[in-house]
Amino acid sequence: MSLYRWRGLSSNRTFVGLDNYKKLAADHLFWQCVKNNLWLLVVGGTALIALGLLLAHGMQTRGALTRFLRSIYLFPQVVSLVVVAILWMFLYNPTHGLVPDLIRRIGIQPPAEGFLGSSTLALPSVCAAFVWYALGFYVMLFSAGIHQIPIEVSEAAELDGATGPRRFFGITWPLLWAVRRVACVYVVINVMNVFALVYLMTRGGPDRHTDTMLTYLYEQAFVDRQFGYAASLAVVNLVIALLLSAVVMVLLRRNPTAART
Amino acid sequence: MKSFFAAAAILCSLAQTGCGGSAKTDLEVAAFKGGYGIDFYEQAAKEFEQKHPNLKIKVWGNPRVWSQLEPRLVAGDPPDLMFPGWGMDHWALVEEGQILQLDDALNGKPFEGNGSWRDTFDPALLALGKSDGKQWVLPYYYNVYGWWYDPGVFQKNGWTPPKTFDELLALCGKIKAKGIAPITFQGQYPYYMLDGMLLPWALSIGGIEAVRDAQNLVPGAWKSDAMLQAAKMIDRLNKEGDFQKGAVALSHTESQSEFLNGKAAMIPCGTWLESEMKNNMPPGAKVRFFLTPVVKGGKGDPSAVLIGIEPWMVPKDAKHPDAAIDFFKYMTSLTKAKQFVREKGTLTAIKGSDSESLPETLAEPARCVRESKTVWSVEYRNWYKDFDKEIQNALTAMLNNEITPEQFCERAEKKAEEVRNDPNIKKHKLGG
Numbered sequence: 036m037s038l039y040r041w042r043g044l045s046s047n048r049t050f051v052g053l054d055n056y057k058k059l060a061a062d063h064l065f066w067q068c069v070k071n072n073l074w075l076l077v078v079g080g081t082a083l084i085a086l087g088l089l090l091a092h093g094m095q096t097r098g099a100l101t102r103f104l105r106s107i108y109l110f111p112q113v114v115s116l117v118v119v120a121i122l123w124m125f126l127y128n129p130t131h132g133l134v135p136d137l138i139r140r141i142g143i144q145p146p147a148e149g150f151l152g153s154s155t156l157a158l159p160s161v162c163a164a165f166v167w168y169a170l171g172f173y174v175m176l177f178s179a180g181i182h183q184i185p186i187e188v189s190e191a192a193e194l195d196g197a198t199g200p201r202r203f204f205g206i207t208w209p210l211l212w213a214v215r216r217v218a219c220v221y222v223v224i225n226v227m228n229v230f231a232l233v234y235l236m237t238r239g240g241p242d243r244h245t246d247t248m249l250t251y252l253y254e255q256a257f258v259d260r261q262f263g264y265a266a267s268l269a270v271v272n273l274v275i276a277l278l279l280s281a282v283v284m285v286l287l288r289r290n291p292t293a294a295r296t
Numbered sequence: 297m298k299s300f301f302a303a304a305a306i307l308c309s310l311a312q313t314g315c316g317g318s319a320k321t322d323l324e325v326a327a328f329k330g331g332y333g334i335d336f337y338e339q340a341a342k343e344f345e346q347k348h349p350n351l352k353i354k355v356w357g358n359p360r361v362w363s364q365l366e367p368r369l370v371a372g373d374p375p376d377l378m379f380p381g382w383g384m385d386h387w388a389l390v391e392e393g394q395i396l397q398l399d400d401a402l403n404g405k406p407f408e409g410n411g412s413w414r415d416t417f418d419p420a421l422l423a424l425g426k427s428d429g430k431q432w433v434l435p436y437y438y439n440v441y442g443w444w445y446d447p448g449v450f451q452k453n454g455w456t457p458p459k460t461f462d463e464l465l466a467l468c469g470k471i472k473a474k475g476i477a478p479i480t481f482q483g484q485y486p487y488y489m490l491d492g493m494l495l496p497w498a499l500s501i502g503g504i505e506a507v508r509d510a511q512n513l514v515p516g517a518w519k520s521d522a523m524l525q526a527a528k529m530i531d532r533l534n535k536e537g538d539f540q541k542g543a544v545a546l547s548h549t550e551s552q553s554e555f556l557n558g559k560a561a562m563i564p565c566g567t568w569l570e571s572e573m574k575n576n577m578p579p580g581a582k583v584r585f586f587l588t589p590v591v592k593g594g595k596g597d598p599s600a601v602l603i604g605i606e607p608w609m610v611p612k613d614a615k616h617p618d619a620a621i622d623f624f625k626y627m628t629s630l631t632k633a634k635q636f637v638r639e640k641g642t643l644t645a646i647k648g649s650d651s652e653s654l655p656e657t658l659a660e661p662a663r664c665v666r667e668s669k670t671v672w673s674v675e676y677r678n679w680y681k682d683f684d685k686e687i688q689n690a691l692t693a694m695l696n697n698e699i700t701p702e703q704f705c706e707r708a709e710k711k712a713e714e715v716r717n718d719p720n721i722k723k724h725k726l727g728g
Contacts, residue, residue: 040720044369044385045392128550129542130559148696149542153484157545180649238484241544242693260388 037267042260046078055267065268067243068251069275071158075229075247079162080222086166087173087218088211090182090191092203094174109171116168120235123164125198127151151237154244161245163235168232169225174220180214181207216287220280227276248272320352323619326365327357328381328606331571332437332640337627344626351619369394374611377620386607387678390432391722396610398431401621407629416628420598420671421645424605427724433607434624437636439566440661441491441602444583449558457586459598461497461529465588468538471561477540479533480560482548483695486688489530491602492564493524493672494691496588497526503595504670511676511726513712518687520704522595527694527701529591535694544695549573556581564588566604567642570657586658600670601661605645679724686711 037055041048059065090108094101111119126133129149138145146153150160184206191208230249233239239246239254249267256265325341327334334357341353345705358364362384368374369389380386389395402414402422414422417435425433447455453474458464468478484487499507502522509517533539542559543551552573555563558581563569570583590598610620626632633646641655643662650662663672677684690707693699699707715721 042388042392043366044389045394046370046372047392124547124550127545129545130540130554147541149545152542152545152696154693154696154698237545240484240689240692241696242689242698254685258685260385 036263037270041262041265043256043262044260048263051263056271058181058264059271060268064193064243064246065251068246068248071245072226072229072247072275074158074164075162076223076226078159079166079226080219082162082166083169083173083222083225084215084218085087086170087177088207090170090174092207094178095181097101108174111168112171114168116231117167117235118206119164120232123160123167124151124236127160148241150242154241156239157237157241159243161233164236165229165232176214176218177211177223180211184210212287212290216284219283219287223276223279223283227279308409320350321616321619323351323353323616323623324375324376325353325355325377325620325623326361326375327355327379328361329357329359329478330381332642336636336639340627340632341623344623347626348622353623369611369613372613376614376616377608377610377624379606379608380604385678385681386433386609387427387724390427394612395432396612396614396617398434398621402431402473406624407622408631413625413628416630416646418645418647420459421603421605423544424673424675425607431608433481434628435605436608436628437640437642437644438603438605439568440585440643440665441564441566441604441662442585442587442661443492443562443564443589444555444569444585446556446558447582447584448580449561455561457584458589459586460592461589462592465533465536465538468533468536472537476558477554477560477563478538479562480540480543480546480551480554480590481564482546483542483544483692484547486691486695487684488548488564489691489695490630490687491566493530494526495674496522496602497529497591497599498522499600499670499672500588500590500594500596500598501525502599504600504672506596507672508726510712511674513680513716513723515716516709518708518712519702524701524705525531525591525629527704530691531694531701534697539695544692549576552576556583567658567661571641583657585657585664587664597668597670599664599668600672601664601668602673603665603671611662626668653704675724675726680715680721683711683715 038050038052039048040051040054048279090104094104094108114122127135127150129135129145129147129152134150135145146156150156188210190204192202196207226247229247230253233247234250234253237245239250249272251255252265252268252272255268256259327337334355337357338355341355345351345353345492357379359381360383361378362380364385365378365380374394382545386395401444404411406416409416421430421435421438425431425435432503443457450456453470455467455470458467471478481492495507495510499508499522499548502520504524506520509520510523540551540554543560545552546554549572551560552563552565552569553576554560556573556576557578567585570577573583587599587601590596608624610617610624614620628644628646630646630648633644633649634651636642636644637649637654641658643650643654643658643665650666654662689710690699690704693707694701694704716723
C-alpha cells in the first residue's frame with residue numbers, strides 16, 4: 036500500500052513507486068515526530084528502567100510499605116488508557132489541577148498556558164503520564180527477575196555484609212542482565228507504539244510539540260486521507276523499532292556474570 | 297488487496313443489510329448519530345413505508361458511522377442514502393467519483409407544494425453542496441457559529457454582549473476586574489478560534505472578499521492586511537490577558553465546562569453547544585448566542601453570519617437511488633422539516649421551517665441568519681485538511697507567544713502556496 040496513492044474511499048489507486056518514501060524523507064514534520072519519539076525513548080525509557088529496578092529492588096524487604104506497594108503497582112496497567120489520559124488531564128488542568136497547585140505551593144509559578152499547552156513542558160508532561168502508566172509492567176518484570184536470583188547468592192551476599200546499594204550493584208544489577216535486555220526491548224516497542232495517550236491528552240499539540248510517529252500516521256491516514264503515505268510511515272516506524280531493538284540486543288548481548296567465570 | 301476489499305464488502309453487507317430476500321425494495325439509510333440521534337429519520341422511514349407499501353427502509357447509524365461506511369464505499373456496496381457525519385471527507389468522496397450528482401433530482405418536483413425541489417431549500421445553504429457548478433450533497437440541519445454567554449451572569453454584573461471589538465475590549469476590562477476570565481476557548485481544537493475570531497474579523501475588516509480569497513488560496517490572501525489585523529486582534533486579547541489561562545491545552549468539553557461553571561464569561565462555539573453540554577449543565581446555567589463582535593468602520597457586513605451544513609448524499613453505487621431521493625424529498629418536506637425543528641431544536645435548510653417556535657437558545661442564532669445579508673461558511677477546511685492543520689498549529693504558536701501575528705500570516709501563506717502548487721491536490725472554488 037505504501038507504493039500507492041490511495042485515499043481509502045474508493046478502489047482508485049495510483050502506483051507511485053517510492054514517491055511516498057521520498058516525500059517522507061523531506062517531510063520536516065515527520066522528522067520532528069521521530070525526534071519526539073526518540074526523546075520519549077531516552078527520557079521515558081531511562082525513567083522506566085531506573086524506577087522499575089529501584090522499586091523492584093526496594094520491594095524485596097518485608098515492611099508494610101512494601102506490601103502496600105505490591106498491592107498497587109500494577110493498578111495503572113489495568114486502567115483503560117482513556118481513563119489514564121483523562122486522569123492526567125485533570126492533574127494538569129491549569130485552573131484546578133493538582134500539579135500546578137503543588138508547583139505553586141513550593142513557590143514556583145506554573146506555566147500560564149498550562150503544562151499541556153506549553154511548547155517546552157507538554158512533552159515532558161505527557162512523558163510523566165506515560166511512565167506512570169507503563170511502570171507497573173517493568174516493576175513486575177524486574178521483581179520476577181530478582182526472585183530468580185539463586186537464594187545461595189543472596190545469602191552469601193548477606194553473610195558478606197552486602198546490603199542496600201552495595202548489594203544492588205554487586206548482585207542484583209549484574210544478575211539481572213537478561214531481564215534488563217528484555218525490558219529495554221520492551222521499552223523500545225512501548226515508546227514506538229505511543230499513540231492513544233498522546234492523542235487523547237494533546238492531539239499532538241501545541242503546534243506539534245508532542246506529535247509522535249503514530250499520531251502523525253493517524254492524522255495522515257484518517258484526517259488527510261493519504262493512506263499510501265500513512266502506510267509508508269507505518270513501514271518506517273516498524274523499521275525504526277526493529278533497528279532500535281537490534282541495537283539494544285547487540286549492546287546488551289554480553290552476559291556480565293558469564294564473563295567473570 | 298482485492299481479496300481484502302471483497303472480504304470487507306461481504307462482511308459489511310452481512311453485518312449491516314441482513315440476508316433476507318423479499319419482493320419488496322430494500323432501501324438502506326445510514327446516518328450519523330450525534331446529539332440529535334437518528335430516531336427522527338427512523339420515524340420518517342416508518343411513515344414513508346406506509347405511503348409506499350412495496351418499500352422497506354432500514355435506517356441505522358452510530359456516532360462513528362463514517363468508519364463503517366468507508367469500507368463499503370471502497371467495496372462498491374454503499375447504502376442508498378447516507379449522512380456520514382463530520383468524520384467523512386465528503387469532498388474527497390466527490391473527487392473519487394463516489395457521489396451521485398443531484399441536479400436532475402433537484403429540478404424535479406418536491407414531495408409537497410409546487411415548483412421544483414430546489415426551490416424548497418434556502419439557496420445560500422444549498423450552494424454549499426456545490427462543486428464545479430454541480431450539486432453533490434444536500435443540507436439538512438445546519439449550525440450557526442458565534443459567541444456564547446450566560447445571561448444570568450451578565451445580568452447580575454450589568455454587562456451586555458459586545459457588538460463591536462471596542463466594546464469587547466471595554467467589557468473584558470470589567471470582567472477581569474471581577475476576577476473572571478473574559479474568554480475561554482477550545483485550545484486543543486484551534487479551529488474554534490479560527491471560526492469564532494480570525495475569519496469573522498478578517499471578514500469584518502476586509503469584507504467577504506478577504507475570506508473568500510483566503511479560502512480560494514488566492515496568492516497573498518493569507519497575509520492580506522485584513523488577515524494580519526485580525527491576527528493582531530487575537531494577539532492583543534492574548535497579551536492583555538483576556539483569555540483564560542491555560543486554555544491552549546483545554547479540550548472542547550473542558551473549556552465549555554469552564555465556561556458553564558462561570559470560570560470564563562464568553563466562549564466561541566457553534567449552536568450545538570447546549571446539546572453537547574446538556575449533561576454537564578450546572579443548575580441555573582443558561583447559554584445565549586451573540587455574533588462575533590465586529591470591527592467598527594470595517595468593509596465587511598456587520599450582519600454576516602457563519603454557518604456550517606451537515607450534508608446528506610446518495611452514493612453513486614446506491615442500488616435504489618430514485619427511492620433514496622424520494623425518501624429524502626419526504627424528509628425535506630416543509631411538514632417534516634418543521635417537525636424536525638420543533639423536536640430537535642435546531643435549524644434546517646428548508647425555507648420557512650424556522651417559523652416554528654424555536655427553543656430559547658436558538659431564537660437569537662435563527663434571527664441572525666434570517667436578518668443577515670451575508671451568510672457564509674468555512675469550506676477550505678473540508679478541502680485542504682493538511683493546510684488547515686498548519687493554520688491551527690500556527691495559531692496555537694501565536695497564542696503561546698512563540699510567533700508574531702506577522703509570522704502567523706507568513707506561515708499560513710507559505711502553506712497556502714505549497715497547496716496551490718501541489719498538482720496532486722484537487723483545487724476547489726467557493727460557491728461551486
